[in-house]
Amino acid sequence: MTHALEAFRKVFRQLLTLALLATAGGAGATSTDGYHTIQVVPVSVLSGSFATSLFIHNSNASPVNVNVTYYPGTNYDPLLVTAPSPVACGIKVIAAGRVAQFANLTALCPGALSGFGWIWAEEVTANSIGPHRPFNIFTRIDNIAGTAGFEAEAYPPHTFTGTSYVWITGLRRLAGGGGVAPKQTNCFTAALNEATTIQMTALDGSTGAVIAGPLNVAPRQMFRFLDVFSVLGDLTGGADVSNAVLRVSTAANGAAAFPGSIVFCTVQNNTTLDADFRIAKASPVFDNHVQRLQGQIVDEAGIPFALGNYPNERNRHVVYFKHPD
Numbered sequence: 001m002t003h004a005l006e007a008f009r010k011v012f013r014q015l016l017t018l019a020l021l022a023t024a025g026g027a028g029a030t031s032t033d034g035y036h037t038i039q040v041v042p043v044s045v046l047s048g049s050f051a052t053s054l055f056i057h058n059s060n061a062s063p064v065n066v067n068v069t070y071y072p073g074t075n076y077d078p079l080l081v082t083a084p085s086p087v088a089c090g091i092k093v094i095a096a097g098r099v100a101q102f103a104n105l106t107a108l109c110p111g112a113l114s115g116f117g118w119i120w121a122e123e124v125t126a127n128s129i130g131p132h133r134p135f136n137i138f139t140r141i142d143n144i145a146g147t148a149g150f151e152a153e154a155y156p157p158h159t160f161t162g163t164s165y166v167w168i169t170g171l172r173r174l175a176g177g178g179g180v181a182p183k184q185t186n187c188f189t190a191a192l193n194e195a196t197t198i199q200m201t202a203l204d205g206s207t208g209a210v211i212a213g214p215l216n217v218a219p220r221q222m223f224r225f226l227d228v229f230s231v232l233g234d235l236t237g238g239a240d241v242s243n244a245v246l247r248v249s250t251a252a253n254g255a256a257a258f259p260g261s262i263v264f265c266t267v268q269n270n271t272t273l274d275a276d277f278r279i280a281k282a283s284p285v286f287d288n289h290v291q292r293l294q295g296q297i298v299d300e301a302g303i304p305f306a307l308g309n310y311p312n313e314r315n316r317h318v319v320y321f322k323h324p325d
Contacts (some may be wrong), residue, residue, distance in 0.1 A: 035134035037061060041119035042072070042279060043141070043188060046105040046112070049273055050141050050149065054102040056121075057136045059092035064133040065125045067090045072117040073190065073222030076231055083221040089109045091124065096136060118190055118222055118262055121154070125231045133183035148274030150266070154261050155279070160192050162258030164249060166280035168265045169205060171244040173229055185229065187246060187265040190222035194259035197251045202232055205243035211235050228265065248280060
């Protein structure tokens with residue numbers, strides 16, 4: 001009996017270590033794990049400069065019903081304290097094995113006005129016992145001429161996990177002349193599902209020195225910061241910037257200790273009206289499933305793990321279960 005129990009413990013420990021290895025790298029900014037039952041599109045736009053086309057793919061053998069909600073954003077205004085109202089876009093039925101294409105934001109969401117915002121899309125096909133049917137969303141954001149643009153994939157909501165800081169690197173500004181900057185950085189922030197106060201600071205990537213900010217942003221809104229260095233309070237005197245880092249922290253506002261937030265920037269070329277897209281990366285990530293520690297073989301007191309002497313000593317095994325979408 002003793003030998004059988006010790007053998008079981010050894011096998012269990014091996015399986016637990018393998019599970020930790022398998023989950024240690026389970027999340028990323030862009031991942032091949034792209035089909036989920038909830039998807040967040042960080043930005044969708046319809047304006048005089050850019051327009052978004054959207055593609056929803058159902059890889060299942062049965063149709064999937066996707067309920068879509070659009071949350072409009074606005075340019076930053078320190079006096080604006082009321083978030084624009086969300087727009088219910090209705091349920092989109094995606095045929096089995098097909099891709100539904102929506103030419104622009106209003107085709108997806110007829111009640112949406114021109115502008116920009118983020119999208120929450122949730123599968124509502126399944127009943128309380130399933131089975132659920134994950135889906136994927138891809139978007140293309142082109143200039144009005146259709147000659148240039150960028151792509152922005154959808155992300156599962158756990159991508160925007162609460163954390164002390166998120167970071168965006170490689171930001172720049174090319175001042176130029178004539179009053180129009182050839183290149184400028186525009187940044188966007190939004191609270192996910194919790195009241196959030198967001199603080200933004202721009203740093204020099206080479207020296208770590210503050211070059212703009214910080215700036216506090218009101219909770220529960222999506223704001224766009226055109227030429228983010230100027231909005232934050234440029235400390236460079238309008239000089240060119242080639243290696244800036246945006247550091248963003250979130251604070252609770254009567255909700256969770258570290259609310260989730262959507263943060264991203266685009267570096268826009270004002271000559272050709274093309275742009276790139278980069279979503280903020282969290283560090284550290286407050287999620288045990290994505291910690292970089294590969295395995296932990298210690299007991300509750302932090303002492304290296306050892307099998308106890310049966311029957312007077314016992315070992316406690318902890319297994320983490322990650323909630324689905």
